Amino acid sequence: MSLTLIAPEPPVDPARARPWSHPWVRFGARRLGRLLVSLGVLVTASFAMIHLVPGDPARAALGPTAPADLVAARRHALGLDDPFLVQYLHYLKGLFTGDLGTSLASQLPVSDVVAQRLPATLSLAVLAFLAAVVVAVPLGVVTGVLTRRGHGRRTELVFTTSSIVLATVPDFLIGVALVYVFAIRLGWLPVAGDDTAASYVLPVVSLAIGPAAILARIVRVEMVGVLEADFVRTARAKRLPARTIYLGHALPNAVTAALTLGGLLLSAMVAGTVLVENVFAWPGLGSTIVQSILVKDYPVVQAIVLLYGLGVLLTNLVVDVALALLDPRSTIRED
Known part of the structure; x- marks a missing residue:
């Protein structure tokens, strides 16, 4: 009589038995629940x-x-x-x-009105956001390097003062000033419309100046703090090139807070297009919602408000996911 030995079954991993206990699954469930609410x-x-x-x-x-x-x-x-x-x-x-209903003023479907105006608003907001990032990140990094450890007091004073002033001036006032100087007095750029590439310059600049000043301040503060971290000191002790230390070690760790603020600034830019579009007669959703409010075209107002709010929610969701990918330990494990 022969005996057959049966190998014991391996223990079941609790994490595999309960997939909802995985940190990424809980993170996705939390974000999805917040988005739905x-x-x-x-x-x-x-x-x-x-x-x-x-x-x-x-x-x-x-x-x-x-x-x-x-x-x-x-x-x-x-x-x-x-x-x-x-x-x-x-x-x-x-x-x-x-x-989405029918426009009371034009008798056109609201979805058609939104589809006609949405590309102009998106192009303006995205170009302004990219311009703000392209200007703010290098400016914040350079200023942070120059003012670390208490150096460059005058540079810090000039940078801080000018950024505060630019950040507090409303974007539509900046737009009016730019129109007066570059369109009316100098005649270099068109006053309104979106017919040519030159017509994008003034609205994009007026929409990007304030967020660029805010973002540059955040990048500078984060850069100054990161440059005093232990891993940066270790990189200096290894005699690494300054370019590698600043761009390869310090900058990736300094952009986390800037990324969070960048998402909020993008949301604010989309909302800020309402006033800027009216200054430059830009054929987007901002000018459309103002005209619809004046003529009490409520179906169009409802649709545009809903679209603006949805854009803000999706932008915040993208920022949360990006932060989770950059630093999952501090984001996906929150209770």
Whole structure:
């Protein structure tokens, strides 16, 4: 009689048995939950806007002299005479099906109006953000190197003072000043529109100056702190080239806080396009929402507010993921 030996089964890894216990899974679940809650609040707020703003949208669209029966028919066509909950459910159904309603002013689908204006706003915000980063990061790094360990007091004073002044001046005032100097007085650049590449210069610069000043200050502060860290001292002790120390060791560790602020600045730039677009007659969502508010075209206002809010939420989500990839120990393990 022969005996058969059966090898014992290997112990089951608890992390594999429960995939939700993995830090990255918990991180993704937390961020997804926050995004869904924020989206719910944003959608509800954009819907309630039409009921909180004084005035009758149907009356505003038809004019003060329109007959009452015509106004009632327009309200019925827009669904404004339905109960609040029914209107909300219709609004949610339209969002899921891509039907954002019809513009009261142009009688065009709101989705078409947004699709026509969105590229101009995105191009302006992205170009301004890239310009701010390209200027702020090298400026902050150089200033941080020059002012480390208490050196360069005058340089630090000039940099700090000028950055505070530039950061506090509203971007639309900067735009007005740039128009007066470079478009009216000197005639170098066009005043308004987006027909040529030169027409992008003034709105991009006016939108990028303030965020660039803020970002440069953050990069400088982080750079000064990183240059006093132990790993930088070790790199100096190894006689590494200064370029390798500053760009290879110090800069990657100094951009973490700048990345967080950069995401917030990008969100602020998208919102800041509202005023800048009106200064330069830029055919984007910013000028469109102002015109829609003036004529009480609430479906267009709702759609643009929802789009701006969605852009901010997605930008914050991208920043959170980027920070988790750069420093997962401090981000994905948070309770």
